[in-house]
Amino acid sequence: MPSSPLMLGTLGLMAGVPALTVPVHRGLADTGYLLEGSAVLLVLLAVHARFVLGILTRKGVGWWLIAIQAWLTYLPWTFVGATWIPVSALLSGALLLAAHQMRSFALALLSLVCGPVFLATPSGALSDVGWAVTAPLLGLVEFTLVSLAGQAHRLSATRSDVIHRAVVQERRRFTRDLHDLVGHRLTVLVLKAQLVQRLVHEHDEKAEQELDETLALLRALASDVRAVAHGEQRSSLENELSSARALLESxxxxxxxxxxxxxxxxxxxxxxxxxxxxxxxxxxxxxxxxxxxxxxxxxxxxxxxxxxxxxxxxxxxxxxxxxxxxxxxxxxxxxxxxxxxxxxxxxxxxxxxxxxxxx
The missing domain is CATH 3.30.565.10 (Histidine kinase-like ATPase, C-terminal domain)
Incomplete structure (x- = not known):
């Protein structure tokens, strides 16, 4: 199904969420905001997942989703401190995806400072410089995963389209060949049957000869049907010229x-x-x-x-x-x-x- 690459990309992306949420939950437990912080984190992950799905399905950049992510990234930090820094990787990844979608170099540069901006805070409030530095790298990893999932989705859609076109083309070939080959034979058979009927009524000796030719046409018709079914080309212009003359004269x-x-x-x-x-x-x-x-x-x-x-x-x-x-x-x-x-x-x-x- 065309949606499978989207599902796989989303699942692959969500598989990396624990790497961010586990240290955040540990820090929240120490600050006393475990329940409130977990609720905000859940909302942030839902908003981010919604943004990523919009990118994968080519629905455009949801700027309001980016605004909500930015608000949920920096506002809680004022309450829980350095514990909240790892989630800045999500905002960094969202900005990279938006930069790629909009072909914006400014957004790409902005995504690189989502984590390092915390380095400008007083040193006493910063307990984990590593997360601030690695946030852009984690955002780049997310951007790579989502881009690969989007490319897989487009390739899957292209493959489905190619298969559909091939099926339509083969169906068209079959109906066209069936009409052209079998339709001609049936017309000749009707004329031959009428001729045989007339000769029989007239007790003409040619009736047996015409009947033999009619049986030969029936065998040829069966052969033509098999040729159409297997896509074989059995036509011969020279034979058809001779048959056309014989048929018209008959x-x-x-x-x-x-x-x-x-x-x-x-x-x-x-x-x-x-x-x-x-x-x-x-x-x-x-x-x-x-x-x-x-x-x-x-x-x-x-x-x-x-x-x-x-x-x-x-x-x-x-x-x-x-x-x-x-x-x-x-x-x-x-x-x-x-x-x-x-x-x-x-x-x-x-x-x-x-x-x-x-x-």
């Missing part, structure tokens, strides 16, 4: 194909494969096409895939393509490419993408 669409660029990078080939699937799927879903022309060309190191078909019954817009075109736009945008869809006169539709050839 449903009575005359297909003209022109390919003049080869040896594409894996990333470009993968994007073109998905684009070809999406383009062919749109032809089958949104048109009663009789002719379709597919061209894969290259000019000035810019690869262009275009699919042009007739039989468009009404104007077709990119938003009508649903999730498929959104997924495709994301894929090609990563490669610096662009997608264009245009409804032409005479009921024709042009689907075209351009992607720079990778070096």
């Amino acid at each position: 449903v009575g669409i005359r297909c003209q194909m022109r390919v003049s660029c080869r040896d594409l990078s894996r990333e470009v080939g993968e994007a073109l494969t998905h684009a070809l699937r999406e383009g062919v799927t749109n032809v089958l879903r949104h048109a009663t096409a009789r002719e379709c022309a597919i061209q894969l060309l290259e000019q000035d190191r810019l690869v262009s895939l275009s699919i042009r078909n007739d039989g468009v019954l009404q104007p077709y817009y990119p938003k009508d393509g649903g999730q498929g075109l959104i997924n495709l736009t994301e894929r090609i945008a990563v490669l610096g490419g662009a997608l264009e869809t245009t409804t032409l006169r005479g009921g024709s539709f042009l689907f075209q993408i351009r992607i720079p050839r990778s070096n």
Whole structure:
């Protein structure tokens, strides 16, 4: 949990409290102010802990908390004397934390005199010079512990954010690949099933052949689902070009194909494969096409895939393509490419993408 470093930092800080409170309690017992002094010390520790938690959670510097600490550090000293000097280390640490937060050199210098300021008192009232000298050092130790806890908290939050982004990205990849791979197969399977049904009714001998192809598509669909689940890339642009022509011609669409660029990078080939699937799927879903022309060309190191078909019954817009075109736009945008869809006169539709050839 992101709050764990804060808890650990606070617990680590509180673990050093006995080093200050034990000698203070011993001194209070000698002065006769044990009950009153213990109550004030408890309030001071609570205020200091509240200040430290505010620093760790980046809620800003609580100046009123520093003011209360200063008041509870120096006012009781006038009653109990040198016994109260060790608690000045808490004020020193708070000022160092505030100096770091505000990038203030003056506050840092002020933190160094929280303990030594007691040296200016009459010598008769000072029984332990050591605590006055070491208070800034103890404040520096506290500053180090709290700073490390804050850094651990930020690193933990960053790690959680990275993990969350990775999960979102993987979920996005899964849904995108599932849609692009399986959605295309399902569209083809529906058309094949309709064709088989018609051939069976007509007692056509081709029904058995179409049924075999349908079973092959089902096996391919199962393979695609496994590939998506394991994040494997199994696409082949050449195989997809051959499949596109065979599929279009099997449903009575005359297909003209022109390919003049080869040896594409894996990333470009993968994007073109998905684009070809999406383009062919749109032809089958949104048109009663009789002719379709597919061209894969290259000019000035810019690869262009275009699919042009007739039989468009009404104007077709990119938003009508649903999730498929959104997924495709994301894929090609990563490669610096662009997608264009245009409804032409005479009921024709042009689907075209351009992607720079990778070096």
